[in-house]
Amino acid sequence: MSEVLGSGVAVQAKVDGDYITIGCAVSCAWSYVNEIIGKTDVNAGSYRKKRVRISDVRGNVAGVIITENEPTRLSIFHFLQEAIRRSEVDMRFLFEDTLGTVRSIQGMFLVSGIDLTADVSAFGEFDLNLEGTGSVSTEAIDPPGEVVCDEMKSDWWVLAEGETTISGAGENGEFFAGHTLLEVARTGYAGMEIIGSGTPGNAQALYTGSTTIAFDPANPGLPDEKIFVIWLESDAS
Amino acid sequence: MPVREATYDTVPGAYEIIRPELAFRRIIKVSLAGTVYHLVYTGEPGNLEVLYTASTGGFRFINSFGYYLINNPNAPVDTYIKDKIHIIWDE
Numbered sequence: 001m002s003e004v005l006g007s008g009v010a011v012q013a014k015v016d017g018d019y020i021t022i023g024c025a026v027s028c029a030w031s032y033v034n035e036i037i038g039k040t041d042v043n044a045g046s047y048r049k050k051r052v053r054i055s056d057v058r059g060n061v062a063g064v065i066i067t068e069n070e071p072t073r074l075s076i077f078h079f080l081q082e083a084i085r086r087s088e089v090d091m092r093f094l095f096e097d098t099l100g101t102v103r104s105i106q107g108m109f110l111v112s113g114i115d116l117t118a119d120v121s122a123f124g125e126f127d128l129n130l131e132g133t134g135s136v137s138t139e140a141i142d143p144p145g146e147v148v149c150d151e152m153k154s155d156w157w158v159l160a161e162g163e164t165t166i167s168g169a170g171e172n173g174e175f176f177a178g179h180t181l182l183e184v185a186r187t188g189y190a191g192m193e194i195i196g197s198g199t200p201g202n203a204q205a206l207y208t209g210s211t212t213i214a215f216d217p218a219n220p221g222l223p224d225e226k227i228f229v230i231w232l233e234s235d236a237s
Numbered sequence: 238m239p240v241r242e243a244t245y246d247t248v249p250g251a252y253e254i255i256r257p258e259l260a261f262r263r264i265i266k267v268s269l270a271g272t273v274y275h276l277v278y279t280g281e282p283g284n285l286e287v288l289y290t291a292s293t294g295g296f297r298f299i300n301s302f303g304y305y306l307i308n309n310p311n312a313p314v315d316t317y318i319k320d321k322i323h324i325i326w327d328e
Contacts, residue, residue: 152240182242182325183266191268191323193244202318203271230325232240 002097011061013074014090022128023073025063030093030105032057032136057107057132059093065116065124076114076126085111088133107136152182154230159186159221166227167212176231177211183230184213187222239328240265247302247320253295254322260294263327267296270305270320274298296322 011028012019033056039049066075079085092106109130118124155170169175184192184205192205199217200206206214213229215221245254247269267274267287274287281299282288288297302320 150240182240183323189271190273191244191266191271191321193321193323194242203321 002099002101004095004097008096008098010094010096011059012092012094013078014092015069015074015078019092020069020074021072022061022076023063023070024066025061027062028093029060030057031059057109057136058112059091059109059130059132061126061128061130063126065118065126076116076128079111079114079128085114089130091130103139103141105136105138107132108134148234150180150232150234152230152232153179154183154228157227157229159215159225159227161221161223161225163221164217164219165212165214170229175211176213176229178209179231179233181205181207181213181229181231183228185228186215187225187227240325241328242323242325245322245324247322249304249319250301252299252301253297256294256296256324258294259296259324259326261291262294264289265325265327266323268323269298270303296324 006027009028010021011025012021014020035053035055036050037053038044039051041049043049063076066073067077069075069078079089088108088110090106091109092104095103095105110133111128112131113127113129115127115129116124117127153174153176155172155174155176157166157170159166167177181194183190184194184207186192186205189203192203194205194207196206196208198206200215202216202219204216213227245256247254264276267276267289269287272285274285277283277286277288278291280288282297284299286299289295290297304317304319
């Protein structure tokens with residue numbers, strides 16, 4: 001999961017084939033409103049049914065006034081030009097998350113209002129209000145992935161006398177290989193510490209995710225010694 | 238079912254470990270020094286019981302933690318191994 005920070009949001013207008021950011025913007029907003037109206041069907045006498053009629057889109061950008069257009073920054077005065085302020089403008093809102101994934105909402109907008117304000121002790125500021133005309137488009141977004149359900153399993157093995165490892169199928173035919181171990185219990189000791197590397201010491205079990213669980217070389221298996229293992233298997237594995 | 242496990246060191250003489258990351262979790266199993274303990278959630282822990290305090294992630298036992306001695310002929314001094322606690326929980 002990655003979040004979109006306010007600094008990752010930009011509003012751009014298309015000029016001569018290129019989208020250019022409106023700047024220096026400090027805040028922006030985009031809204032979509034559906035007009036909900038009544039609907040009639042066979043059950044409408046018992047419960048009010050509704051549907052969407054017409055949708056409206058609005059946008060707003062506010063920021064610090066700059067006087068000149070730059071290759072990557074568009075001045076608010078661009079939108080005050082007669083040909084711009086009275087025409088549809090192709091614009092898009094960009095949302096970039098902290099991992100760099102970008103989503104965009106693109107559509108045609110009309111300038112519904114421009115406010116320019118200035119205080120003697122601060123930057124001059126603009127407020128550009130936009131009214132959508134026509135539809136908006138955005139990229140398709142993948143549906144949520146399937147929930148992976150883990151299944152907990154267990155089995156037991158005989159640790160042969162003098163041996164320090166177990167592998168293969170357990171006494172009930174189960175395999176822990178490649179799965180996530182939760183519990184390794186050796187006769188007389190439950191809850192051994194599961195380590196992923198190094199040499200196992202006393203009360204430790206070495207499991208690297210492969211086919212073997214290894215135990216302390218200084219404590220090989222005793223007669224009739226058993227190992228009990230609990231592990232998680234996921235649907236994906 | 239995101240079930241996890243971990244092993245924690247103890248301090249000899251103490252009765253409790255506090256693991257804030259285990260606060261408000263569903264604890265499945267607690268074993269201390271190789272023995273599985275019965276989980277209780279109120280009152281005082283009895284013999285072979287561990288009191289789990291969800292608000293803090295605390296695990297308290299009736300007896301203090303200890304250690305055992307490994308007499309290693311290859312080491313210049315004996316090695317003391319502290320009791321360890323192994324916990325399985327559901328995230």
